[in-house]
Amino acid sequence: MGKKIVRLVTLVLSMFVLATSGNVVMAQQYPIKPIKLIVPFPPAGATDVMGRAIAQKLSEGLGQTVLVENQPGAGSTIGTDLVAKATPDGYTLLLASGSLAIAVNLYSKLGFDMMKSFAPVSLVGHVPHMLVVHPSVPANSVKELIALAKAKPGQLTAASQGNGTPSHLELELFMTAAGINMLHVPYKGSNNVMPDLLAGNVSVFFDSVPSSMPLVRNGKLKALGVVGDKRLPTSPNIPTLAEAGLPGFDAKNRFALLAPAGTPKEIVQLLNTQMAKVVAAPDLVARLGSQGAILEASTPEQLAAMMKTDVAKWARVVKDANVRAN
Template sequence: MKQTLLTLFAFAICTQTPGVHAAEGYPSKPVHLVVPFSAGGIGDTIARIVSAPLSEQLGEPVIVENRPGGDGLVGTQWVSRSEPDGYTVLQVSTPLTINMVMRTKPRYDLTRDFEPVGCAVRSTLVLVVPASAPSHSVADLVAFAKTKPQGLSFGSGAVGSVGHLSGELFSQAAGIHTLHIPYKGESAVVPDLVSGRLDFSFASQPEALQGVAAGQMRALAVSSLQRVPTFPDLPTMTEAGFKGFDPSSNYGYMVPANTPLPVAKKLNEAISRVISQPAVQERFRLLGLTPNACAPDGWSSIVKAEIARWGPVVKAANVHAD
């Protein structure tokens, strides 16, 4: 009996040691932060804001690596197949959850193939119309839509983008007809919106700020549950009559499944310290982003909530990527 107990104790020590030891020695080489989209976009910008102070926190270089393709599919799958040792980190954003629900047979599962690390920021969209449009409020826009049997047109940077599905969600909630026009990137939407060829758009805050300041756009509401500092006088969609309308884009981090939990915890602590730095927060706010550090379980809850949110919207709008 004594020998059996000693054997079991030794086994328990051995099974726990790898994770503990991995965290104690982690990191001992560069960490790769994978952005599954092209360089130059908002996600790439967020990663580069985070990477330098994160390198200081971890004591090793954090290298931003862009692996675009398939609306995030290529980079996401690559990370899921990487060694689960904490040296390959995926920057996850709302388009990746949308990509999942747009496919009959998803190529990855954020809730199964990855371990959550933590949140970074939220990006709130702004409902905008051309400056020449007759609508001065969300109610005006809905009333205007109901005078046009053919519906209103709206643009976004891509099929399945947050801007696209925000427009679909608004159309469904308002009971109006709309036609989505996809473009190659959000900036390509702007000329057709300001000229009046499009009736509305859900724009990023930087695009909305620039358009409003130039007198080319009129902002009607923000897509978050709370008002935002960049547009303090602008009502939320809830205040405009669309209770619970909150299709903001969330950004955070994950590592491959089976990464030792102590390693994921160490990463979370380092990222949380970075997000709490005043200089980092100011850089985010200048981009219209809201710093939003959270624990791994908080990030997991956000991802699951987004999957639950966008599934019905995608189905009702008949949007798919198969």
């Protein structure tokens, strides 16, 4: 009996060594074929634009083609689920946005766990949002808007891209932090919000900087504050919401590169090293910066901590505001 146990232990250890050495060899050879980058949103949106720019730079750095594949739907959870269930070999990656940390708090039946189903690779950066209002709104600062909302509770109309979207959750976070109540008007995407906002049919909107800034510059909208901890380099005259009267207010729409859980650490580290180079590339910084994106890398550990923080923050907002997915 003792010899059988010894042989069994030896066999198990041998299999472990073979599996481990196989992972090492795979990591050393990586990448030997094209890599698929899943963008869980339709083409032409902010996530898609960033994904294609990053894919091009990663292709150059890795010496292998990185192909973008759009898999939209259900608040980004369809494409995310595909990556969670993909073979953890580094050939299927996910460009996640801030919508994911919101979605995991909205959808009760998901086939993945945001904190357990993925290997964080690197932060990519974020696209700041800002609080804009129609010019007819008699408020030229965040403090004045809060005062106006308190004087007219439930009368100011505030648009969003739809229930459970980042613009909706930012609005809920803003109302909670400011102690005010505005009438939420959900739309289906920014393109549907803009005609009504420009016509003055709705008054308030949290929108991405690339979308609203041209309208702010030509006087069709007023920008009261930037969502984030820093002012925009291109518009330093616009204060952050924290500076404008809501200390600590931050709701970054982060973009991050994730791999399936179980991806060899050597591959994760190689991708992390490449991403640090990608987000520092001057031409990419200028190109995406002109569209409002702020690029920034991180270690996998730093990204994991950010993901945990974001999930917890949006969980509170979703619960307190009783938000439901469309």
